[in-house]
Amino acid sequence: MTKIKTTILLLVVFLLATTISNSQNQNNTNKELQAIISYHDSIFWKGFNSCNLNILKKYVSDDLEFYHDKNGLTKGAEAFLKISEKNLCSSKNNWKLRREAVQSSIKIYPINNYGGIISGNHLFYITENNKPECLDGVAKFTHIWQLKDGLWKMTRVLSYNHKAPPQNTDKKEISLTYELLDSLIGKYLASNKETITITRKKSMLQIKAGKMLATAYPQSESLFFSKERPLTFEFIKNSSGKVTKMVVREKGNIVEEAVKK
Template sequence: MIQLLYRLIMFTVAFYGMNMSIKAQVDQHKEIFNTLKVNDSLIFERSFNKCETHYLKQLIAEDFEFYHDIGGLETSKEAFIKSMKNGICNPNNKTKSRRELVEGSLEVFLLKDNGNVYGALQNGVHKFFETTNGKEVAGSVAKFSHLWVLKNEKWVLKRVISYDHKMQEQPIVDGVEISNKLLDTYIGQYQAKETGLVVISRTEKGLHINAGQMSADIYAKSPSLFAHKQAPLTFEFVSDSQGKITKFIVRENDNIVEEAIKQ
């Protein structure tokens, strides 16, 4: 009887200890999840949407690497911040980009060494939007994986993988009407540094672009901004003070990748 009672006591102690351990792990995961969610907001809501890029200097590791399924590879903190300042945060850009985290998509998986947390993988889905002349339209949607590591008890972003970019399901905004007269001003030959000769022609309801191996119809998102239907590409036509079209700017996932001058 005494032996049975002893076993019951030991089982109760072990069970209680196990429950306390599980609760501690859950609490730790929740705390890290919330911390990295705040960091995500600082990177995108503040740095990307509002161009307060000083947050990037605080949150990004010195050996930072950024892998993009369309835009290529950045292999340093300095290069990434520079591309942000020269791209979406360039004050001369007429189109403003905005990122929105898909609610409920954020996940965090802890990385441990002998039971001690040294990093975490943060996965999620986000959408991008573009505003030109005060009118916002839907852009691309993509998945992301962020590798965060603890350095001197501080979370820093070490690796980013941005992938599965595609246009949102309803990218065309109702009510965008462009006159044939305005569309005709975009027609012509353009010269781009990387692509070479680019030809813009008319379709029944919009424009068509021939550039290298690309031949595609592009649809209007605003009177001066057009988009590719299958790829996260936009084409912004720029005019001079007399209203004459001088060039168009190509953006891929909101980053400037080419500029074509009208001949």
């Protein structure tokens, strides 16, 4: 092998080794960053769930911007802490909110010379009037963390795409004939004298009561359920097979018995 070829080969080997080393260092750095941000983010939300304002104050920057798709923009640490104290930590509340991240959805990305981003999905649970805790909503989140003067603080918080949690997930939808579905449609008189209107939309029923519009999926020939609310709708027939009323249940409890007109 000539001297020139040997020199070129050594240069290639050196560059390859340097690239691999830099890649490994970068991966290690990213893993460290992910662990750091994940740790501080989890501590912040532990403070949120326990209404520990000292923890929240420690972790939010003075120029915090909190974007919420339902409540709008909250600017500044002071405003955020006041809202948290009033809505989450007040002894006057008969309910408690708990936020939980969906661990499998979490992604963390570095921001050069700043900090990092953590994003994913989170769940909100509510405990009300000493009743068992229940899932109240789901949403997406994005938090921007900054490392400044040796301290990690959240500068931007986004909580968006809030939705009601899926309901009646234990129930299985079946197919019914249009003829059977059509026998259930019509107008029903509620106990408050309000008219409930039921129409068919393909293989489902749509139930309209005032401003409420619910889609009902068949579980049996007489029982339907909502996927958006903890509601079921049971159609009662008389001895001749004619529908006489609809019984509406919420979380298993009867909330309405509407008579068919």
